[in-house]
Amino acid sequence: MKLSKFDGRKSKTSKQKFDTRNMLETINLSKTYISDGVGYDALKNINLQIEQGECAAIIGKSGSGKSTLMHLLACLDLPTTGSVSFEGEDYTLLSERGRDALRNHKFGFVFQQFFLNGRETVFENVVLPMRIRGADQYRLTKDAMDALEAVGLKEMEAKRAKDLSGGEKQRVCIARALVGKPQVVFADEPTGNLDSNTSEAIEDMIFRLNKETGITLIIVTHDEDLARKCNRIIELKDGMIVSEQKEKEI
Ligand SMILES: Nc1ncnc2c1ncn2[C@@H]1O[C@H](COP(=O)(O)OP(=O)(O)O)[C@@H](O)[C@H]1O
Numbered sequence: 001m002k003l004s005k006f007d008g009r010k011s012k013t014s015k016q017k018f019d020t021r022n023m024l025e026t027i028n029l030s031k032t033y034i035s036d037g038v039g040y041d042a043l044k045n046i047n048l049q050i051e052q053g054e055c056a057a058i059i060g061k062s063g064s065g066k067s068t069l070m071h072l073l074a075c076l077d078l079p080t081t082g083s084v085s086f087e088g089e090d091y092t093l094l095s096e097r098g099r100d101a102l103r104n105h106k107f108g109f110v111f112q113q114f115f116l117n118g119r120e121t122v123f124e125n126v127v128l129p130m131r132i133r134g135a136d137q138y139r140l141t142k143d144a145m146d147a148l149e150a151v152g153l154k155e156m157e158a159k160r161a162k163d164l165s166g167g168e169k170q171r172v173c174i175a176r177a178l179v180g181k182p183q184v185v186f187a188d189e190p191t192g193n194l195d196s197n198t199s200e201a202i203e204d205m206i207f208r209l210n211k212e213t214g215i216t217l218i219i220v221t222h223d224e225d226l227a228r229k230c231n232r233i234i235e236l237k238d239g240m241i242v243s244e245q246k247e248k249e250i
């Protein structure tokens, strides 16, 4: 029988094994996509550890496997072989419900496309992850207002999302990613659709949150300037890690 805190049962060993230096860990992680009967190795043998509180950039050319790696780290997909774990909990051993619970409680997401519901208010868009978690109305309102305050949009809670500018929409996405205080925020090309001034403001906000709240950040980007602002750069090529730089080397 599987023992897991995310399956609603207590794991006896995961807490003891967990080390903040490998909060997220992959071991020999590989992903092969099958399309029209043909296999494509999008990731090959990735061994990676992400430390709690780290701000890591995943860079590489289009098609190098960045989004695939992020999806696996974020428990949005499963590997073909190898393992990926959060705080010592191997995703591949969890049930689908367990994986959903892990993702909903521990992770926040910011994507290039906003994925907002334009007809809904800013508030409703932000509280969506809390509704999925089944939070009560008090907790939900408090956390949403905290998150909106963090991104400077407290006054806009009642506006329809469709009436916002691109930069404001991305701030709503960041607020939604932060609601309920996740441990890790995953961002895939978070500023890809924004003009340079707006991008800079959004980046400053993301980095400030990392410094002030200790949230672990994983940012997928092909923007070298954005990557240099992170304290670690992981470069992918053809599904493999080809270089790694830590803060003092960047
Ligand atoms: N669902 C899929 N089915 C088949 N091939 C895919 C799928 N998703 C991604 N790929 C392929 O895997 C490779 C890596 O993709 P991806 O991780 O999206 O790269 P990146 O984010 O670096 O641009 C690409 O060649 C892409 O075409």
Ligand SMILES: [Mg+2]
Binding pocket: 066, 067, 068
């Ligand atoms: Mg991508």
